[in-house]
Amino acid sequence: MKSNFLSTIKKKRWLLERNAKIFRVEEAKEFVKRLGLVSALSNEHLPSLAKAIYTADLPNRFEASQRLWDFVHILITKKWVYYGRILPAHNTIVSMELLPCFLHLYPIPDYRSLYEQRILSEMGKQVMDLLHERGPLMTQEIRNQLGISSLQTRKELAHALVELQRKSLLCCAGKVAQCRCRWRFGIWAPVDKWVPRKIKTKARALSDEEAKRRIIDKYVYTAVRTTPKAIARFFNWSLKEIDSTLSSMIDKEVVSSYNHQGEEYLFKGNL
Known part of the structure; x- marks a missing residue:
């Protein structure tokens, strides 16, 4: 092709x-x-x-x-x-x-459990405690509430905000303008508080197979053409994990495949 x-x-x-x-x-x-x-x-x-x-x-x-x-x-x-x-x-x-599929496969972790396992920083826990108590806040509001003023503690907070995002505990909940300024300031919220209840309900109702099928279906269409290896690499899955899902999708003609020089290619829609 x-x-x-x-x-x-x-x-x-x-x-x-x-x-x-x-x-x-x-x-x-x-x-x-x-x-x-x-x-x-x-x-x-x-x-x-x-x-x-x-x-x-x-x-x-x-x-x-x-x-x-x-x-x-x-x-x-x-x-x-x-x-x-x-x-x-x-x-x-x-x-x-598509969000319910990801939440099913990657459930929102319990930050308190992560802290007890010593895989969440003290500052990260303080931020999560504050947001659960006070609701979504801007970075400056978090600094004020936690009494953060020194350069060292500001660095710790910046590191914690990145850490919490990487652990899927924290997300951006939008931005607001302040004091008639054109600049907008980001609002942070715990993922488990931001995600609507109906999305969580849909996530719980899915099976692993169905969640992966829906994600792969969208990704194949979006990528235009891809391979099983590329899908596994992008989502950090093993080929063995998705082999049966892909086989079923091809058999049911949800996605199409062809072989070129020994490599299997997948596509969806008219090419």
Whole structure:
């Protein structure tokens, strides 16, 4: 299959063509819903929301970046998408339709248990205790509440915020403007408090097989063409884990496959 043909399909699905761009937040919501997994910025494996949004009317990259993050934070605030480190190495925008699948396979951990196991820092626990007690807060509000003023404790807090995101304990809950300033400030929330109850209910109702099938289904469509090895590598699964799922999906024609020079390729939709 010729690479220029695959490139054309990718441009259409990822909205990379000049005459097919996102102008409104509602269109961004549909973009994420259709593809399931989207990167905010550039990513080799996932479509980029930054590249899909129309910015030709803006004077510079700074303004383009502002439009991107305004869109992202509106999507988050309305709970139209989830944005966080749902995958170990990626901050990813996830559709609310696909989020239950990830929460089933990667349940939200109990931060108190992690702390007791000594795999969560003291500062991380303090932040989580505060957010559970007070609700979503901005970074400055966390500093004030915890009495953080020294350079050392500010560094510890910055490290803790990254640590909590990596452990899927903390997510961005949107942004707010302060004092009539154009700058917006991020709000942090515990993942288990931010995720709607109905999403958690859907996650519990899924089987491992169904959760993986839905994720793979979206990823194959989004990637345009991929391989079992690439899927396993991206989601940090073993080939053995997904072999039966892929076989079932191919047998039921949920995805299609072909062999080229000894390598099995998967695709979904018309190529």
